[in-house]
Amino acid sequence: MSARQPLAPWQQRIHDHAADALDAGRLGHGLLFCGPAQLGKRAVAERLAERVLCLQRSAGEGPCGRCRSCHLLAQRHQRDPVETRPDGQLAHPLGHSGHPDLVLVGHVLNEKGRPPKMRSEIVIEQVRNLSEKLALTTQYGGAQVVIIDPADAVNHAACNALLKTLEEPVPGRYLWLVSGNPARLPATIRSRCQRLEFRLPPREESLQWLQAQGHDSGDALEALEAAHGHPGQADAWLRNEGMGLRRQVGTDLDAIAQGTRTPLETAQRWTADEHAALRLRHAADLAVARAAERLTDPARTRSLAAWFDQANRTCELLRTTVRADLAVLELLMAWRSGAARSEARSRPDGAG
Ligand SMILES: [Zn+2]
Structure with missing residues (x-):
C-alpha cells in the first residue's frame, strides 16, 4: 500500500496510538508489529517512519x-518496489528504500542460485549490514528507522546478531519488526520489543471499508464471510480470482456428490495451475459450512469434519514431492463416497 492512500480505519487507530506513544517517549526502539497478514502492518510501520x-x-x-x-x-x-516474491508479497532488498535513513530488510534474491531465486530466509549478512549502518551517524542528522519484514523469516544465526542490536539501543534509532507469525520469533527477541497488535476490525467497519474500495455491497459481504471477517483477505479475493475460485470449488463439490462430474477430471483441473492450495483451503472451509447446515445428520457432520482434516492434510502434501493430482484425487474420491453414504442414509427405506 502506498503512503499516498489513506490508512484504513483500523490502521489509523493503531497508527495514532503508536504516534502518541512515540511523541510522549513511551515507545522504546524495538517495536513488533504483529497480527494476521494483509491487515496493513507494513503500511502503518512506513507511515510511522515518515513521522519520525x-x-x-x-x-x-x-x-x-x-x-x-x-x-x-x-x-x-x-516508484514503488518492483520485486515480488512468489507468494505475492513485496520484497525490498536491503537499503533500497530511496531514503538513506530508512533501511528495509526483507527477502532478497540469492544471486548464487541458478537461476537466481528469492531466499526464503533473512540471513546474517543482511542483519550485519544493518547493524553497521545503525552504528554510523545518520545521513540527514535526524532519526534512523530499520523495518524488518517478515521478521519471522530471520534465521537462527541472524536472530543472534539482531538480538545484539536490540540490546544496545541508541537514541533516535528504531528497529521495527513486522510479523504475521510472531510465535516463530525467539522469546529473547520478542521480550525486547513492545508489541503493536493488529486485530480483525468490527464487521461493520470492514464492510464499509470494502465498499470504499469500490466493491459491491453484496460481493463485500460474501467475501468478508468467506474470509472469516478479514477485510484485507476479502479485498484480495475480490480483486484477484479468489472468490470466483471459491464458487467454482463449491460447484465442483456439488457436481461430484451428484455424480455429474468425476473426481479424476476435477482433480486434474484443480491442480493444473498455481491455485491448488487455495482451492483446497476453500474446499475445507466449504465443508465446515456444509456441516453447519447438516446438524440433523450427525454422521454426515462427523464425516465432513474428517474430510476437513483430510483437505488440510492434502494441502500440506502439496508442498512435498507427492504428485498433487493424485493427492487431490484421493481427497475428491473421499468426498464422493461421503456424499453417497449420506444420500443412502437419507433414503426413505433407511438403508445405509
Ligand atoms: Zn518533513
Missing part, C-alpha cells in the same frame, strides 16, 4: 510534507 524521519515536524503534528526527508519518501511511493 521528518526533519521539521511540529510537536503533536504529522510529517511536514515539505522537508528533504518527506520529499524523498514521497518520491519513493511514485
Whole structure:
C-alpha cells in the first residue's frame, strides 16, 4: 500500500496510538508489529517512519510534507518496489528504500542460485549490514528507522546478531519488526520489543471499508464471510480470482456428490495451475459450512469434519514431492463416497 492512500480505519487507530506513544517517549526502539497478514502492518510501520524521519515536524503534528526527508519518501511511493516474491508479497532488498535513513530488510534474491531465486530466509549478512549502518551517524542528522519484514523469516544465526542490536539501543534509532507469525520469533527477541497488535476490525467497519474500495455491497459481504471477517483477505479475493475460485470449488463439490462430474477430471483441473492450495483451503472451509447446515445428520457432520482434516492434510502434501493430482484425487474420491453414504442414509427405506 502506498503512503499516498489513506490508512484504513483500523490502521489509523493503531497508527495514532503508536504516534502518541512515540511523541510522549513511551515507545522504546524495538517495536513488533504483529497480527494476521494483509491487515496493513507494513503500511502503518512506513507511515510511522515518515513521522519520525521528518526533519521539521511540529510537536503533536504529522510529517511536514515539505522537508528533504518527506520529499524523498514521497518520491519513493511514485516508484514503488518492483520485486515480488512468489507468494505475492513485496520484497525490498536491503537499503533500497530511496531514503538513506530508512533501511528495509526483507527477502532478497540469492544471486548464487541458478537461476537466481528469492531466499526464503533473512540471513546474517543482511542483519550485519544493518547493524553497521545503525552504528554510523545518520545521513540527514535526524532519526534512523530499520523495518524488518517478515521478521519471522530471520534465521537462527541472524536472530543472534539482531538480538545484539536490540540490546544496545541508541537514541533516535528504531528497529521495527513486522510479523504475521510472531510465535516463530525467539522469546529473547520478542521480550525486547513492545508489541503493536493488529486485530480483525468490527464487521461493520470492514464492510464499509470494502465498499470504499469500490466493491459491491453484496460481493463485500460474501467475501468478508468467506474470509472469516478479514477485510484485507476479502479485498484480495475480490480483486484477484479468489472468490470466483471459491464458487467454482463449491460447484465442483456439488457436481461430484451428484455424480455429474468425476473426481479424476476435477482433480486434474484443480491442480493444473498455481491455485491448488487455495482451492483446497476453500474446499475445507466449504465443508465446515456444509456441516453447519447438516446438524440433523450427525454422521454426515462427523464425516465432513474428517474430510476437513483430510483437505488440510492434502494441502500440506502439496508442498512435498507427492504428485498433487493424485493427492487431490484421493481427497475428491473421499468426498464422493461421503456424499453417497449420506444420500443412502437419507433414503426413505433407511438403508445405509
Ligand atoms: Zn518533513
